Amino acid sequence: MNAWRALFALLVFPGLLYALPMGWFMLGAGRKLTARFQGRIGPPLSQPFYDVVKLLAKQPVARVPAEKWLLTSLPLLAVGAVLGALALLPVFSSETGFVGDLVLLVGLLELPPLCMILAGYASRSIYGEVGATREAALSIASNVPYLAALVAMAAAAGSLHLSQIAVATPWMVRLPALLTILLCLPVKLRTNPFSLSNAEQEILAGPLTEFDGRQLALWELAHGLEWVALTGFVATLAVPLRSSHLFFDFLGFVLISLVLVLLLNLLAAATARFKLWQATRLLWRWASLLAAVALAVAFYLRHGGY
Amino acid sequence: MSAPGKGILFRLVERARRRSAWLFHFNAGACNGCDIELITCLTPRYDVEQLGIKLEGSPRQADVLCVSGPVTRATREALETIYGQIPYPKVVVAIGSCPATCNVFAGSPMIEGPLDRIIPVDVYIPGCPPRPHQIIQGIAQAIERLAEYRATPAGGER
Secondary structure (H helix, E strand, C coil), X not given: CCHHHHHHHHHCCCCHHHHHHHHHHHHHHHHHHHHHHCCCCCCCXXXXXXXXXXXXXXXXXXXXXXXXXXXXXXXXXXXXHHHHHXXXXXXXXXXXXXXXXXXXXXXXXXXXXXXXXXXXXXXXXXXXXXXXXXXXXXXXXXXXXXXHHHHHHHHHHCCCCHHHHHHHCCHHHHHHHHHHHHHHHHHHHCCCCCCCCCCCCCCCCHHHCCCCHHHHHHHHHHHHHHHHHHHHHHHHHHCCCCCCCHHHHHHHHHHHHHHHHHHHHHHHHHCCCCCHHHHHHHHHHHHHHHHHHHHHHHHHHHHCCC | CCCCCCCHHHHHHHHHHHHCCEEXXXXXXXXXXXXXXXXXXXXCCCCHHHXXXXXXXXXXXXXXXXXXXXXXXXXXXXXXXXXXXXXXXXXXXXXXXXXXXXXXXXXXCCECCCHHHCCCCCEEECCCCCCHHHHHHHHHHHHHHHHCCCCCCCCCCC
């Protein structure tokens, strides 16, 4: 991947120019779909865009310089990390990536939750701390099976190249691994039934309770980009073949992402919020079991010849 | 409404403020009647989320402060704190007769209201309790004031 190509991926597709409107669209579609599922009409699709504009135009609250610096840099870091992760997604067949881009991508995708945990504690609000604690507990519970599933896919494909893993993983491994990742997806996006860390009517806005105006707008941006990145990540891992035509690759990527958005919102509208112990038990039991199956099959396929 | 000669950014912000008002609901000793009517506005029957309105848990993220109740002694300090925590531009809506006039509680030694003795009020919604239609109308008027907000050099106050 040369420098121009990397810049294109970061700023145009699947980076900023694509992901920003797409993120707003996904958030807007989420609110609209939830409203329709509940028998309401719901806000227009442009709602997240207007929310961000309004938040940017709010007057900032006076803060101590150190606090201001910290509370601005954390959401900025989250936005930057997700953009970096987006740029690494191998949407087109011609993108070969580099060795270990999977590791970098997973690391970058893990930064926003980490920033949110830090933000919750840094804001020194009780609600922020409770939200950060929940986020941390869920993050550990979901990351063990999630990473195990990715390790299984990488081991089965015999590669740390994202593009090769996407193409070469056999279905016996891919299916349980994908199911694990799908189970972890609502946890990572903090939607119902795993919306514990930002549980409104319970702990106010969770880790973001103290954030106002511009900083909150940055978090909203990060959240929209996270939707694009995580659904896009699953979309690239789920499809084992790339057409030679750029347009069809693009179309498949977008369509699978949008179907995932629909399913996640259906799940969110249909379920109530778990308690922390219920959510962690579900993840440790069932997601770990699925991940263990994926790992076992992957290592059997690899060393089964003995 | 937007006067001629305003920049596109200016008009965009006005539009955004009209379309995305986040409410913070404060119960200053209300009997719960007005609170129930306010929550009714969010149900499928009235569905104020069509207008981009939603209830926010944190005052830091709110634009509109909805107060119900005659402001009792116990809630006054919390009310002042919450009002201070909402960043500008902000508007205050008094829901029901209690924050406007103290209603049947007027004259009680436990009451510090009416609300406009403590914080500036933009819109009064009369009624005991007001109907959801009236609440939506009142909030729409408040949003209009929110959109027309101009920052002054002194910082903050209208």
